[in-house]
Amino acid sequence: MSTPFDEQIEELQATYRAQLEQIGELQRRMREVSGTATAKAQAMKVTVGPQGELTAVEFPTNAYRRMTPKELADLVVSTVQEARAKATAELAQVMTPHLPEGLDAEHLLRGTADVGRLMPRDPAMPEAVREYVDQGRISRDTGDGPRIAHN
Template sequence: MEDEILTRLAQAKAQMDATRAAVARAEQELRRTSVTVVSRDRAVEVTVGPQGEISGLQFLDGKYRTMGAPHLAASILEAAGEGRAQMARRVMDAFQPLEEPLPSLPEDLALVPGLEFDWKDVFGSMLDIGNTGAQDRSATAKLRDEIVEDGENG
């Protein structure tokens, strides 16, 4: 009986060590990851880093010269939002395997049944970008920018 318990504990420790190593690999891989997105009007290119930060912004083909401020702002926000959503999905994909229960542990010793992430809590509405409601938010952002601009001029 004691040998069986020691064997199970050794299995649990091995699984925990494997989980720690998998988390470290995923974190290291994500630190080197970025996503680059071009706005729908092809005026702006935004690069987003692993924590959702904007690490690059380029104005393409001089289109910004003929755009009004609200339109340019909307293009930047659209590309940044899509980039952040794509990065959030990459993070979720990287950590997805760690949510699974540890298969080699007996149920009575499943000390860590799998990590549980509340992705909506971690990323909030960022996960909704790219879904059907994203266009509504983009239109709202454009309207908000125009209202602010009108307020400054009037």
């Protein structure tokens, strides 16, 4: 025996399954993100994954052999930073269509996004709840239904 809600429930389930599939695809795309940077004079090339983890280091030329340890260390750091910036930009590009309007994905990934501004300072709620939150009690009746006093 079917009910009037069966069709709505099936539609909700189909929508839910489609959203799960989209989330799975988004996660797959996020895992595939990488960033590659090549240092000046092709002294080194690095690749990082979506979390900025170093996944490959190459020395296409022998240029690194003429560097002092400090020069090589500085080159490694700056090249990895460049690769991480590229990976972050690519990850942001993948994520942006799935974020609320006004939320910058690169700022979110760097931990500098102001996510607090996406939430209302004064959230919508029934008047009885607002009164309880503001005053710690609810009056007995205000004409729109019974209310219980909490002291």
